Amino acid sequence: MPTITSFEVADVRFPTSLQADGSDAMNKDGDYSATYVTLHTDGTDAAGKELRGYGITFTIGRGNDIVCMAARELAQRLVGRDVNAMVNDMGGTYLSFSEDSQMRWLGPEKGVVHLALSAVMNAAWDLAGRLAGKPVWRLLAEMPPEQLVDIADLRYLSDVLPRERALEILQDAAPTRGERIAQLEAQGYPAYTTAAGWLGYSDEKMVRIIGEQEKLGFTAVKLKVGGSIDDDIRRCRLARETIGPDRPLMIDANQVWDVPTAIDWVGHLAQFDLKWIEEPTSPDDILGHKKIRDAVAPIGVATGEHCHNRVMFKQFLESGAMDYCQVDAGRLASLNEILAVLLLAKHFDVPVCPHAGGVGLCEMVHHASMLDYVAVSGSWDRNITEYVDNLHEHFVNPVKVANGRYQVTGDPGYNTEMFTESIAEFSFPDGTYWAGTRN
Amino acid sequence: MPTITSFEVADVRFPTSLQADGSDAMNKDGDYSATYVTLHTDGTDAAGKELRGYGITFTIGRGNDIVCMAARELAQRLVGRDVNAMVNDMGGTYLSFSEDSQMRWLGPEKGVVHLALSAVMNAAWDLAGRLAGKPVWRLLAEMPPEQLVDIADLRYLSDVLPRERALEILQDAAPTRGERIAQLEAQGYPAYTTAAGWLGYSDEKMVRIIGEQEKLGFTAVKLKVGGSIDDDIRRCRLARETIGPDRPLMIDANQVWDVPTAIDWVGHLAQFDLKWIEEPTSPDDILGHKKIRDAVAPIGVATGEHCHNRVMFKQFLESGAMDYCQVDAGRLASLNEILAVLLLAKHFDVPVCPHAGGVGLCEMVHHASMLDYVAVSGSWDRNITEYVDNLHEHFVNPVKVANGRYQVTGDPGYNTEMFTESIAEFSFPDGTYWAGTRN
CATH class of the missing domain: 3.20.20.120 (Enolase-like C-terminal domain)
Incomplete structure (x- = not known):
């Protein structure tokens, strides 16, 4: 029964602005950056190493520290969770973050907090794939439709995509x-x-x-x-x-x-x-x-x-x-x-x-x-x-x-x-x- | 020639959740909060006190610290600016914040960074009103239309509201x-x-x-x-x-x-x-x-x-x-x-x-x-x-x-x-x- 024991969030920035890689009419001097989340567990993977999950969101430099701060506030909520329970209900894991109405005010579902949620949930998905020993695309693509549909966040979509149509x-x-x-x-x-x-x-x-x-x-x-x-x-x-x-x-x-x-x-x-x-x-x-x-x-x-x-x-x-x-x-x-x-x-x-x-x-x-x-x-x-x-x-x-x-x-x-x-x-x-x- | 010399950002939270004031179907337990920005200057107001500007954005609790962090990154850019030059070109002052393409990635113009910009620019407007000795509504309402139109952020609106129509x-x-x-x-x-x-x-x-x-x-x-x-x-x-x-x-x-x-x-x-x-x-x-x-x-x-x-x-x-x-x-x-x-x-x-x-x-x-x-x-x-x-x-x-x-x-x-x-x-x-x- 592995458990998520701790996490780290790193503010990683590459000096890409020096080479004009990534330059466009709006973004002339981006330093390609990652809010990089690591979820630690007390479990082991198939190779006998510590089971972990790694997640990223991408930014282009200044402000990546703000996304990291938001990611820390969100990642903290996964600490202490049972890994198997989490990966067996990734739809519920995802929705549990939306229960915080105070944080919701900062979006809802947009900007820094949403970018941070992406990084944290991406780490949870990486962990789920590693636990299953599969790429996440295959983990999902092998689920029965009735299980897969409950992964999708269908909130506010029902007027054009009711759950029955998605299924x-x-x-x-x-x-x-x-x-x-x-x-x-x-x-x-x-x-x-x-x-x-x-x-x-x-x-x-x-x-x-x-x-x-x-x-x-x-x-x-x-x-x-x-x-x-x-x-x-x-x-x-x-x-x-x-x-x-x-x-x-x-x-x-x-x-x-x-x-x-x-x-x-x-x-x-x-x-x-x-x-x-x-x-x-x-x-x-x-x-x-x-x-x-x-x-x-x-x-x-x-x-x-x-x-x-x-x-x-x-x-x-x-x-x-x-x-x-x-x-x-x-x-x-x-x-x-x-x-x-x-x-x-x-x-x-x-x-x-x-x-x-x-x-x-x-x-x-x-x-x-x-x-x-x-x-x-x-x-x-x-x-x-x-x-x-x-x-x-x-x-x-x-x-x-x-x-x-x-x-x-x-x-x-x-x-x-x-x-x-x-x-x-x-x-x-x-x-x-x-x-x-x-x- | 007063100058903006420094700033403070306070994370202010009132425990309104205790009384169910502000309770609704989405926001059951909000603690009404403010990201509170103070701009200091080396000038004096009409009453002989230090000329300052105070600005607020509103949140409902958790995450207000994240908005405060973003407000600090933005407010820093006003330090050293000449107050008269700033208030005489509030349109340009506002647009100067949009020149940072790296921060723009975190929105654009939404979520935490936009809330923080609101708090900082609200402080700049308060400062402008105090310098003029007028409520900001009157400061604006007394501007000639040709000056007032340049206060408005009309970017991305021209297909329905060209500048000529706004004027x-x-x-x-x-x-x-x-x-x-x-x-x-x-x-x-x-x-x-x-x-x-x-x-x-x-x-x-x-x-x-x-x-x-x-x-x-x-x-x-x-x-x-x-x-x-x-x-x-x-x-x-x-x-x-x-x-x-x-x-x-x-x-x-x-x-x-x-x-x-x-x-x-x-x-x-x-x-x-x-x-x-x-x-x-x-x-x-x-x-x-x-x-x-x-x-x-x-x-x-x-x-x-x-x-x-x-x-x-x-x-x-x-x-x-x-x-x-x-x-x-x-x-x-x-x-x-x-x-x-x-x-x-x-x-x-x-x-x-x-x-x-x-x-x-x-x-x-x-x-x-x-x-x-x-x-x-x-x-x-x-x-x-x-x-x-x-x-x-x-x-x-x-x-x-x-x-x-x-x-x-x-x-x-x-x-x-x-x-x-x-x-x-x-x-x-x-x-x-x-x-x-x-x-």
């Missing part, structure tokens, strides 16, 4: 799960790369990286836009010439435009046959996204990395404002809320193309995509999951990508464990790296 | 401002009370308080609902019998229902001739509020106290989901964002009826309502601002209510200064009250 979706996919697991194991899950497209990169660097990525099997290319229209026209033309007429080209504005500007700006870039415009405006502007979508079609509108909870996804999906559903494993409050959004997206027939990159997002979202394929949507024809080859070296079990696709690894848990050496070096402000910058 | 609204109201200021000074601004309606109160206590409030001139009554339908029917019947057929009766569910439940539940209470149903469901569910509104009309839908920024208000107003616009002076990021919402509400012809109560909200929102009447909507025919007679004794210049209306006080600033004795007693966890509870 029906899962039941429809259940008989053919095995076929899709076999396909996943043989082929991996479709991915695309943002590696070439950061706004801080020169044209030469962009073209070079597109070529490198093509050799790795990535056929789709995404560019950051929104700094200057002349630059964007030049860069889109260059990228389209480099990849040829048939491969997908996407653009991402990271929220810098208002609605009229988005429509005008994308209009100037439409000549380059774009698959989607990502985050054209405020992530809260559902009706604005719908206006943009109607104006720029057949270019699709993609958004979701800043969509703060399942109720917001319900707005975007029901109103037809979102063509590509970019769930984020650190923004939504763990797989409980992600599963609800996967179900909503299936119900509204919108493909899920998760946001990744950052710190650990690729590691986590490939579980969401595999779960979606096997147990929810049953399709990958329109789906591609983001991949960025950055900071994976800090992970004990990083994702594996080959032929432009996320591969099934079989690692138990959520792939969220980082090396203790990385934590020691990049903890802020007292890790060896940051302490060194003050000398 | 037009302010210009239309400008010639008759003086008449309305005179009316305000003579009559005060219409208010209603929630004093009788807390869910934790007995029937007898509710009826007694309705009677007491009537003697104070309050004609409208609001009841908390959503615990049990039988209780709600009994309490609404009793309240309606007590106030008679002509006075307004409102109900407030504090987000406890999903959409189908809200429609069904309100249907059972419609017989009591309700003016509005407040917060029937998730504050993020714009389309859900619209469905409820369409189903329960002519009962109006009121929401806004958890509406986290002006972009969300744009959704509610443009989609016709909101009949009464309940801006909150601690949820929105100060008068810069409130003014934008006042302009939106005027554009869509929806009355503004601010949320109040809590700690200091009445003190702040009466400025918003007076500004709206004088300089924006120019009307108070459909407006009533919430009033709760609770915790005002901790304020140096509390609001004054007479004949059921907020009175013009003339106090310079934002009425946000609390007594140092109150801070010393109720600071958490080391104030004398809280230290005493641990003995």
Whole structure:
């Protein structure tokens, strides 16, 4: 009967702003960071080591300390819990955090507290996978539909997705799960790369990286836009010439435009046959996204990395404002809320193309995509999951990508464990790296 | 040339959960709390005392420490600023906080960081009013429209409210401002009370308080609902019998229902001739509020106290989901964002009826309502601002209510200064009250 005995929360920050990795029109100088939660237990895993759970939410620097503080307040509530009871009722574990009406006032279900809940529940999911000796996508994808539906946070969704409809979706996919697991194991899950497209990169660097990525099997290319229209026209033309007429080209504005500007700006870039415009405006502007979508079609509108909870996804999906559903494993409050959004997206027939990159997002979202394929949507024809080859070296079990696709690894848990050496070096402000910058 | 020299942030919590004051279906045990920011300067006010600014955001207990931490990170940025330069460009002062793209990731513009920005900017506004020797509503209402429009945060609103339209609204109201200021000074601004309606109160206590409030001139009554339908029917019947057929009766569910439940539940209470149903469901569910509104009309839908920024208000107003616009002076990021919402509400012809109560909200929102009447909507025919007679004794210049209306006080600033004795007693966890509870 193992018990959760203690926890740690580390404020980990990587100095990515030095290389302009991750630079875009809104986020010019992000230091990719993680609120990193470790749950300790008095149990042992299959290898005879201490059973633990590791969870992450992603931020881009300043303020990560605030998320860490919130994560400590939440993680404390898991101390003393029986591990088996917790993992056997992950729906109830998740809901137990919502019982605190005082903390709820700070959102509800958005901002710092929700990011912190994501980190804590991600650690609980990692622990659940390790205890079962399975990747979390498989742990979930092997549950009977009647059990799986109770994992999903369906609160406030019943007007469009009653529990019976959610269950029906899962039941429809259940008989053919095995076929899709076999396909996943043989082929991996479709991915695309943002590696070439950061706004801080020169044209030469962009073209070079597109070529490198093509050799790795990535056929789709995404560019950051929104700094200057002349630059964007030049860069889109260059990228389209480099990849040829048939491969997908996407653009991402990271929220810098208002609605009229988005429509005008994308209009100037439409000549380059774009698959989607990502985050054209405020992530809260559902009706604005719908206006943009109607104006720029057949270019699709993609958004979701800043969509703060399942109720917001319900707005975007029901109103037809979102063509590509970019769930984020650190923004939504763990797989409980992600599963609800996967179900909503299936119900509204919108493909899920998760946001990744950052710190650990690729590691986590490939579980969401595999779960979606096997147990929810049953399709990958329109789906591609983001991949960025950055900071994976800090992970004990990083994702594996080959032929432009996320591969099934079989690692138990959520792939969220980082090396203790990385934590020691990049903890802020007292890790060896940051302490060194003050000398 | 006074300068901002330092700041303090206090975590102030009042043990209101002991009396069930403030109890509702979602928030059963709130300890009304304030993130309380003090800006110090090396200048003096008209009375020869140190010129300071005091700002508040309201929470209900646990987690207030997290908001305080975020407020410290933001307030630090004002230290060293020239006071005159700051108050002469409050639009620019406000926008300077949005330049931090790293912190932006934690929202954007929602949750803990946005609450903290509200507290810090509320302190800046209090300072601006004190420096001018005027209440902040009057400081703003006396600005030329061309200056006032630049106070408003109009980012992401241009598709429905271009700057020219916002300016037009302010210009239309400008010639008759003086008449309305005179009316305000003579009559005060219409208010209603929630004093009788807390869910934790007995029937007898509710009826007694309705009677007491009537003697104070309050004609409208609001009841908390959503615990049990039988209780709600009994309490609404009793309240309606007590106030008679002509006075307004409102109900407030504090987000406890999903959409189908809200429609069904309100249907059972419609017989009591309700003016509005407040917060029937998730504050993020714009389309859900619209469905409820369409189903329960002519009962109006009121929401806004958890509406986290002006972009969300744009959704509610443009989609016709909101009949009464309940801006909150601690949820929105100060008068810069409130003014934008006042302009939106005027554009869509929806009355503004601010949320109040809590700690200091009445003190702040009466400025918003007076500004709206004088300089924006120019009307108070459909407006009533919430009033709760609770915790005002901790304020140096509390609001004054007479004949059921907020009175013009003339106090310079934002009425946000609390007594140092109150801070010393109720600071958490080391104030004398809280230290005493641990003995």
